[in-house]
Structure formats: structure tokens, C-alpha cells
Amino acid sequence: xxxxxxxxxxxxxxxxxxxxxxxxxxxxxxxxxxxxxxxxxxxxxxxxxxxxxxxxxxxxxxxxxxxxxxxxxxxxxxxxxxxxxxxxxxxxxx
Numbered sequence: 001x002x003x004x005x006x007x008x009x010x011x012x013x014x015x016x017x018x019x020x021x022x023x024x025x026x027x028x029x030x031x032x033x034x035x036x037x038x039x040x041x042x043x044x045x046x047x048x049x050x051x052x053x054x055x056x057x058x059x060x061x062x063x064x065x066x067x068x069x070x071x072x073x074x075x076x077x078x079x080x081x082x083x084x085x086x087x088x089x090x091x092x093x094x
Contacts, residue, residue, distance in 0.1 A: 018053065022046040 025045035030038045 018049055019046070022049045025049065 022045040023042065025048065026038060026042035029041035029044060030036055033041075036044075
């Protein structure tokens with residue numbers, strides 16, 4: 001139960017930071033471009049911050065793994081599929 005509360009708290013903190021950043025960007029867009037209303041600027045900012053976090057996360061996933069300094073690594077598990085038996089072909093003319 002405690003780990004659930006901690007994960008929920010981390011999620012809420014990250015969400016609050018992202019929304020705060022989005023609101024700041026929305027005010028900046030509305031200030032720089034007076035023709036854009038604050039509601040539309042907020043929508044654009046939320047989408048932009050979400051896309052930036054998605055791209056940043058994908059870039060982090062492409063980084064190579066850091067090897068263990070102890071030299072002990074867990075063996076990787078390899079699951080092999082069974083060979084698929086193909087149906088036998090019928091002979092022509094039999």
C-alpha cells in the first residue's frame with residue numbers, strides 16, 4: 001500500500017510540474033502573440049510540452065545501458081519459439 005502512495009505522489013508532482021510549465025508557456029505565447037487567446041495558448045503549450053517529454057523519453061531509451069561496476073550481470077533470458085509444422089503438400093496426379 002505504501003509503494004502505491006509513493007508512486008501516486010510522484011505522478012502528481014510530475015503532472016503539476018508539467019502543467020505549471022505549460023501554463024507558463026501559454027502566458028508567454030499569449031503575451032508575444034496578442035491575437036492568440038489564453039485558452040488556445042494553453043492548449044498549444046500542453047500539447048507542446050507533452051510532445052517534448054515524449055521525444056525526450058524516446059531519446060533516453062536509445063542510450064546504451066550502463067554496465068554494472070561489480071561485473072556481475074544477470075544472464076539474459078532467451079525464449080525460443082517452437083518450429084511451426086507446415087502442412088504437407090499433396091502430390092499431383094496421385
